[in-house]
Amino acid sequence: QVQLVESGGGLVQAGGSLRLSCAANERTFSSYTMGWFRQAPGKEREFVASINWSGGSTYYADSVKGRFTISRDNAKKTVYLQMNSLKPEDTAGYYCAASYIIASKKSDEYLYWGQGTQVTVSS
Numbered sequence: 153q154v155q156l157v158e159s160g161g162g163l164v165q166a167g168g169s170l171r172l173s174c175a176a177n178e179r180t181f182s183s184y185t186m187g188w189f190r191q192a193p194g195k196e197r198e199f200v201a202s203i204n205w206s207g208g209s210t211y212y213a214d215s216v217k218g219r220f221t222i223s224r225d226n227a228k229k230t231v232y233l234q235m236n237s238l239k240p241e242d243t244a245g246y247y248c249a250a251s252y253i254i255a256s257k258k259s260d261e262y263l264y265w266g267q268g269t270q271v272t273v274s275s
Contacts, residue, residue, distance in 0.1 A: 154178040154264040156248050161269030164238055168273070172233040174248030174266055182206075182226040185251045188233045189259055190244035190271075199257045200246070201233060211255055216242075238273045245270050 160172040172188070187202035201222040202211045210222050221234040231248055246269050249262035256262065 154181075154184070154250050156250065156264055156266035158246065158248050158266045158269040161246060161271045163272045163274065166238060166240055166273055166275050168238050169234070169236045170238065170271060172235065172246055172248075172269060172271075174231045174233075176229040176231075176250070178229065178250075181229040181250075183252070185254055185256055186222075186224060186231040187249045187251060187256060187262060188222060188231075188246060189249060189262075190242075190246045191268075192244040195244075197247070197259050199259070202251075202256060203231065204254055209255065211257060235271070238271075240273045240275045243271060243273050 155177045156174050158174045188200040189197050190200050191197040199213050203222045203224050207224045219237045224231040248266045250264040251262040253261045
């Protein structure tokens with residue numbers, strides 16, 4: 153059972169930056185595709201970014217492309233989401249998740265989920 157713990161959320165002004173972290177307890181962390189999703193109140197959970205096991209391939213939602221960067225450190229069993237030029241519409245709970253499926257963007261393809269961290273962007 154993979155346990156994922158997110159951190160780094162908070163309140164930031166529009167145009168600001170935050171870096172989210174997601175730490176895993178699983179020694180086979182490097183086997184998983186890791187993804188970030190977000191969910192705003194009253195909206196469905198949506199894909200934000202994912203990264204393959206080696207970190208060599210990354211994928212982004214169009215809404216965050218060029219502003220967010222996903223990365224991972226397999227030695228630390230941690231995946232990161234660097235968020236720059238934040239907008240009020242980025243306000244949501246952010247969740248990391250683990251999947252065996254390469255390049256997965258579908259939430260139902262992810263097996264393990266963290267509890268989430270809240271990001272609030274003020275205008």
